[in-house]
Amino acid sequence: MGRLRGTFKLLFFVGIPLIPLFVFWFFPMLVSLWLSFTNWDYISPSFDYVGIDNYTNTLTSETFYEALKNTIFFSVWTIVPTIIIGLFLALLLKEGLKGLTFFRSILFSPWITPMVAMSIVWSWIFQADVGLINQILGWFHLPQPQWLTDSDTAMWAIIIVTVWKNAGWAMLFYADSLSKIPNDLYEVSDIEGASWLQKIKTIVIPLVSPITLFLVIISAIDAIQAYDQIQVMTQGGPAGSTRTLLYLYYQMAFEQFNMGQATALATIIVLITGVLALSMFYASKKWVHY
Amino acid sequence: MVNGATKPKRFVNYLLLILFGSVMILPLVWMFLSSLKTSDEIFAVPLTWIPSNPQWDNFSRAMELAPFGLYIYNSTVTAIFIVVFQIISSSMFAYALTQLEFKGKNLLFNSILITYMLPAAATYVPSYVIVARLGLLDTLTGIIISNIASVFTIFLIRQAFLQVPKELVEAARADGANDLTVLMKVMIPMSKSTIFTAALISFVQMYNNYLWPSLIVSSQEKYLITVGLNRFFTTQGTFADQWPLIMAANVLAVLPLLILFIFLHKWFIKGISDNGVKG
Numbered sequence: 339m340g341r342l343r344g345t346f347k348l349l350f351f352v353g354i355p356l357i358p359l360f361v362f363w364f365f366p367m368l369v370s371l372w373l374s375f376t377n378w379d380y381i382s383p384s385f386d387y388v389g390i391d392n393y394t395n396t397l398t399s400e401t402f403y404e405a406l407k408n409t410i411f412f413s414v415w416t417i418v419p420t421i422i423i424g425l426f427l428a429l430l431l432k433e434g435l436k437g438l439t440f441f442r443s444i445l446f447s448p449w450i451t452p453m454v455a456m457s458i459v460w461s462w463i464f465q466a467d468v469g470l471i472n473q474i475l476g477w478f479h480l481p482q483p484q485w486l487t488d489s490d491t492a493m494w495a496i497i498i499v500t501v502w503k504n505a506g507w508a509m510l511f512y513a514d515s516l517s518k519i520p521n522d523l524y525e526v527s528d529i530e531g532a533s534w535l536q537k538i539k540t541i542v543i544p545l546v547s548p549i550t551l552f553l554v555i556i557s558a559i560d561a562i563q564a565y566d567q568i569q570v571m572t573q574g575g576p577a578g579s580t581r582t583l584l585y586l587y588y589q590m591a592f593e594q595f596n597m598g599q600a601t602a603l604a605t606i607i608v609l610i611t612g613v614l615a616l617s618m619f620y621a622s623k624k625w626v627h628y
Numbered sequence: 629m630v631n632g633a634t635k636p637k638r639f640v641n642y643l644l645l646i647l648f649g650s651v652m653i654l655p656l657v658w659m660f661l662s663s664l665k666t667s668d669e670i671f672a673v674p675l676t677w678i679p680s681n682p683q684w685d686n687f688s689r690a691m692e693l694a695p696f697g698l699y700i701y702n703s704t705v706t707a708i709f710i711v712v713f714q715i716i717s718s719s720m721f722a723y724a725l726t727q728l729e730f731k732g733k734n735l736l737f738n739s740i741l742i743t744y745m746l747p748a749a750a751t752y753v754p755s756y757v758i759v760a761r762l763g764l765l766d767t768l769t770g771i772i773i774s775n776i777a778s779v780f781t782i783f784l785i786r787q788a789f790l791q792v793p794k795e796l797v798e799a800a801r802a803d804g805a806n807d808l809t810v811l812m813k814v815m816i817p818m819s820k821s822t823i824f825t826a827a828l829i830s831f832v833q834m835y836n837n838y839l840w841p842s843l844i845v846s847s848q849e850k851y852l853i854t855v856g857l858n859r860f861f862t863t864q865g866t867f868a869d870q871w872p873l874i875m876a877a878n879v880l881a882v883l884p885l886l887i888l889f890i891f892l893h894k895w896f897i898k899g900i901s902d903n904g905v906k907g
Contacts, residue, residue, distance in 0.1 A: 366758065370750055
């Protein structure tokens with residue numbers, strides 16, 4: 339009787355929540371792996387096993403390496419500025435500052451806006467002839483790039499939007515972490531006559547390094563999954579210059595219905611994400627100060 | 629710097645905050661100003677900041693071209709359903725993880741932990757087929773049930789449940805409370821603030837979700853705001869003089885979240901710095 343109740347209890351508390359988790363998370367991950375060894379095209383009911391053909395095709399195609407290059411470029415140039423600006427803003431938000439809540443909310447507000455809506459607004463801001471950015475650049479007689487229609491600048495436009503949206507988010511983490519640094523540390527370095535920059539270097543950066551590591555990993559995983567801003571602003575163009583791995587995956591799966599190729603690419607994306615997370619975890623042991 | 633607060637330093641500090649704050653809200657302000665302009669004003673070079681005669685009817689004209697009210701309603705209702713189901717199932721699961729003993733508990737938790745890092749996009753092809761097989765393509769139900777699984781909410785609530793003092797649970801059990809009562813009367817009330825933050829953040833993420841819903845829904849009356857907005861942009865964006873209307877539509881889409889944020893900003897900020905929410 340007791341055992342039966344125990345089993346029932348488990349079925350209830352573990353079984354029910356596991357249904358959605360299995361149906362829409364674990365199971366699809368496995369099916370995706372399985373599909374990557376087939377040539378299924380979604381429409382026809384039958385398919386053949388093609389071994390590792392999808393992987394060799396992907397790994398030998400130029401499109402893949404171009405998308406990989408774009409993904410790395412996009413990731414590095416969104417993560418680095420997001421983290422630097424985030425830390426800088428957090429340093430400006432000192433404890434006891436008048437209007438702290440107000441400034442913090444303003445700086446954070448981009449994070450809650452829908453990426454789709456704001457990407458449309460930014461497409462307007464990036465308009466080459468009448469857009470806000472180019473008009474402002476014009477005031478200072480700076481060069482006015484074509485932004486979204488030029489394959490040299492389109493990715494930068496996407497990067498700017500992404501950094502704009504995420505910097506405030508990084509700031510919140512740093513602000514929390516900075517508030518935990520004991521004041522004595524600053525006082526000691528004040529006595530030693532340390533400059534502003536020295537204090538940043540010797541106190542702030544080492545002490546916030548666990549947060550930096552966390553932000554780098556999460557932002558990298560996030561950058562690999564960026565889609566909305568690319569879809570709205572450039573659709574991967576011009577000339578594939580903003581096509582990331584994930585966007586390529588979307589095009590293969592839901593534009594060309596080449597499910598075999600797409601799921602092979604998904605597996606590669608998963609592997610890259612996994613390796614990234616693990617390697618950073620181990621690297622952290624060397625340079626993160628806990 | 630950090631806590632030296634001489635006057636000129638404080639002045640520079642404020643100056644920088646005002647500068648960065650302005651840059652951060654400039655796109656939002658520009659969106660709002662543009663939505664009130666005429667198509668001549670919006671294309672003016674040099675630019676005009678303030679519309680000379682605010683075109684408030686841009687909003688009603690945008691809503692005549694596409695049912696944005698319906699889109700926002702669809703998004704809100706869908707997001708609320710998802711959040712409610714997420715919270716219920718995650719609370720049950722977090723209860724099992726923290727209060728019950730069973731074989732393979734650690735394995736189960738660790739495998740969830742590992743897959744948390746993996747891109748959700750990797751599940752899209754099979755999940756799409758599953759939604760299709762369930763006959764739920766082009767339904768809001770399809771979007772709702774495929775989003776109930778939330779590793780993030782499970783983590784957050786588990787974390788909160790771990791903080792609940794053991795004595796409270798033991799006292800409740802001594803009074804003859806069963807598991808469901810302990811969950812409802814002890815664990816959830818003790819973790820109210822975490823659950824509320826999780827719900828809030830999940831709501832924003834689901835309201836803003838685009839890629840997955842755009843695959844599921846195809847008929848206009850089922851569009852979520854993100855899907856409807858982007859369709860509106862791709863159809864109207866080719867007509868240059870429609871830009872004020874597109875901006876008005878953007879304002880409509882962003883407004884519910886901005887209002888939510890203005891009222892509840894403390895919850896967002898506290899929740900994110902305490903719990904480490906994925907962007």
